Amino acid sequence: MAYASYGGAAYDDDSYDDRPEFRDGLRDIQQQDPGYDASTHVPDVVKTFVAYLYRHIREKNVYEIHQMYEGSFQKLSERMFKQSPWPTAEAIASYVENDHVFCLLYKEMWFRHLYAKLTPTLEQRFESWDNYCNLFQVILHGNVNMQLPNQWLWDMVDEFIYQFQSFCQYRAKLKSKSDQELLLLRQYNEIWNVYGVLNYLQALIDKSMIIQILEQEKDGSVTFTATDGYDYHGGSNVLKVLGYFSIIGLLRVHCLLGDYHSGLKCLTPIDINQHGVFSTIIGCHITAIYYYGFANLMMRRYIDAIRAFNQVLLYILKTKQYHQKLPQFDQILKKNEQMYALLAICLSLCPHGKLVEENVNNQLREKYADKMQRMQRSDEALFDELFSFACPKFITPAPPNYEELINYNQQDAYRLQLKLFLSEMRQQQLISSIRSFLKLYSTISIAKLASFMELDEAGLRMALLTYKHKTHVVDYDGSILSNADVDFYIDGDMVHIADNKVTRRFGDYFVRHIIKFEEIINDLDRVQLDSV
């Protein structure tokens, strides 16, 4: 089934969008009578929607499910449920043969819509947690034989973590809570508990055997990426793909907790620099790169961060026009801006401009040229500003001590990460001025450089050692990698600057263009000219 025709006129008689109820959807709203209860009243258009969605899920018609999920659900939400929730799962159950799993899936969408359009109450947060637990339990332990669109499966993982994050922030605002709410929070402390969240993601990874699948894929004994994770032999993609997305989910949760090393470690089964299932879904692609890049930034692995940001920013730049209609478009733009800010930080600390593609670089200059100059002069206020704008919304995973509410500050997690980041920046503050002097000389004596830098000789030796330490990172295998754009060595009392003439890399250029040329030829071959 070709996804390319999505949105086109490819539907057949069974297509949901073609139904008159859908076209006339507004009719239901106009017919409201005074005694009408929004949560239990099911408009005809919703009846048809759930009936069709149910049918397509039973028939494993991924194409139609995807159409309804991405298209119709959004359209109906826009038209009829802009400020109110959809009818409850109980209310629609009779139209889908009371199917348990379908109701769980419906509720998952129901809560997601609620979180997006309205403010969930504490009870609704609890219920949504219960629903995720039930859904994951069925997927982990039941015999789920569905085929769901990857977009939906990604949205599940994404929303699950979003709601966890949202809960932590909600819980932290203690002052505005009623006694009743505080009592409930204390009583049900296993709900949206950090152990629960992490263990569900881990269980999805373990049970799906996704790590083994990705490993076996390398020698060709199984296919996963080649079929985008779908199973065309009658099986189900649900557990496998959920397991796959949970890998990126764990990366995200670890970063939200400030545990960058563990986050990147979780990600190792996926090679972020290669095409993969993650890169077929824009939201997932951005999430993976954003957290991967951020973690690398915090670990001083600036080159890895720059490469990754460059790759996804270029992708967004090239494809922006196709994403404008997506419900996630605002989110895409926001992350896009944040990643430019992070890229600006990385390049100020580690000026490897060559790693950045020309168009991305133009955007970056437009947005951050001035600010980057000030960061290169170690203006701490700028690091503070860009970091605060672009960092993830860190969370405090432990519930507050409800007995001593005064000591609890919901900003703690963010403040700690900011503080440690800024102290790193302070440790690096002499590096950029050393760099600018080194660029002017091929050799310079310690004494002379010290006087330029307004330091004593011992102080300069320390600054030079710091330069070396901060521009070299220990790789995972223990080897030392250099980030330095200008390198030098000291022989006795003389600093020798390494000749860093850059020979242009033609190899990459030719490889890219050979592939591109081949693609064009293939495209041309496919064109069949009808003789008129």
Add this chain to the structure above:
Amino acid sequence: MEQLVALNPYNPDILPELESYVHEQVISQMYSLDANLCLLRLYQFEPGRLNIHVVSRILVKALMALPASDFNLCMFLIPERLQLEEPFLTLATLAHFLETARFREFWDEAARNRDILEVVPGFEQAIQGYAIHVLSLTYQRLPRHVLAEAINVEGLSLDKYLDHQVKSNGWSLERVHGGQVLVVLPPNEHNHPVLKKNATDSIPLEHVAKLFPVLT
């Protein structure tokens, strides 16, 4: 233990075992960042169970892992409130001196805080190892007194130390005019940039591999 951590990354029940494993790392002079981060994570989830002595030992071990950024990785997980108290203030100061190569100040501060550091065997050697690492990234030949200050060894002990390095690690000594002694460090690609593999005109195999479908 690594196995236990790998199988139970988010299991509060293994907390006591992780704590005693920190102790074991101290005694037997080994190290596992993953196990220690796992413990700090459990503390982060249940601050009530946090044991200051254990955290302090984890941080000393992390300092010993320099030049790797383990110390920072641990600090990201330790509540700020705690970081403003002893012994964490001192440990952060020590880390700051090491990160900015202020070895003289580091050794002075370390001498004032023997109680925190001496409980962890191998501390001094590990920091000396880090100092040598940074010096070897930077220097081809360095004045003897610069080395002395960085590793905090002087006089006869320094002679002995140098003697050992000359015999087993390829160091040598040179007397230049004016009687100054220069220590010659073994060459590597960071202090002899010429040795750096010239990656610019080679194409990695992965890139060439992309062409295979075109070529066939």
